Amino acid sequence: MPSFTSGLVRDFDVLELLGSAEAYDQGGLGVQAIAEHTGRDKGQISRVCRTLHETGLLERHPVTKRYALGHRLYAIALRTREAHLAGLAQRTLLELVVQAEESAHLTVLRGGGVLTIRTELSQHTLRDGSMSGMTLPALRTASGRAILATFTDKEVEAWWDEHGVYRPPPENAPRRPRDTPELSKLRRQPGSIRSLNGLRRVIREVRKVGYAVSVGELNPDIVDAAAAIVDQTGTAVGAIAVGAVRERIGTHYELMGEAVTTHARRISDLLGGSPL
Known part of the structure; x- marks a missing residue:
């Protein structure tokens, strides 16, 4: 598993994943899928996604709960x-x-x-x-x-x-x-x-x-x-x-x-x- 020393780098890892063709084709990815792809703790990913969602960098589908890149x-x-x-x-x-x-x-x-x-x-x-x-x-x-x-x-x-x-x-x-x-x-x-x-x-x-x-x-x-x-x-x-x-x-x-x-x-x- 990669060693992360910066919160910004860790968050960018999530953004880069959600910008992939796979995430786009599926209408976004859920917390579990993001955690599996990044090799990180599910609870940690949940907090990261919630923060990015609050800033407008991510959007969350109200039904599927999947995250996608946001308007901001x-x-x-x-x-x-x-x-x-x-x-x-x-x-x-x-x-x-x-x-x-x-x-x-x-x-x-x-x-x-x-x-x-x-x-x-x-x-x-x-x-x-x-x-x-x-x-x-x-x-x-x-x-x-x-x-x-x-x-x-x-x-x-x-x-x-x-x-x-x-x-x-x-x-x-x-x-x-x-x-x-x-x-x-x-x-x-x-x-x-x-x-x-x-x-x-x-x-x-x-x-x-x-x-x-x-x-x-x-x-x-x-x-x-x-x-x-x-x-x-x-x-x-x-x-x-x-x-x-x-x-x-x-x-x-x-x-x-x-x-x-x-x-x-x-x-x-x-x-x-x-x-x-």
Whole structure:
């Protein structure tokens, strides 16, 4: 039996076991099974699991009493993944700014919104500004459309059922960070996509050309294009977007689309993925 000198190491042993394929396939493991796998005392394992459950690192099924990895652990993993993604994307975003001479953004889908986790600004006086830390309505953004285009048809329908129609937050809900009055108003107003069929039409076009475009949906003077970043499982983990002043870009949206597609593919390659 291994010799443990740290409570953290012992607890990690339990977390690692519950992250295994066996635990996932069985919907978690009970205290007895965890004790047998780790070679530790059942009473000790019971106390460890109870503590981890109280902190949100584990969840316990109310009927089977089996433990599984909890929501808090997944939240930590998500933040870690996004930090890793931001690090990978920095050089690519800078290269995109040089190539397109426009501001470039790295975004991720969060429920019904798109969160910008990194922005590199162009040197133009008139430019698409920094949106780092902002969450924008997914349907209005090229990033949201590009990511949704990687979903299966059933996933798109499920997403629409939950997020397609604006629902005001509860009165006691905290205000979103950097949510200006203009953004709050924007969330309440319908964009060009007003139905599930409308979303499906947009997605078909995105899948056809490999990138998404949004014209004047967030700001009447700005057009943005985006392409999804996918990992080795084929899951979209984010998108690369570039925003430009419409007066400067004209109708040459395909040039923006080709640029974001190229740079999104570079990051996807680093993650072992194959984009649209």
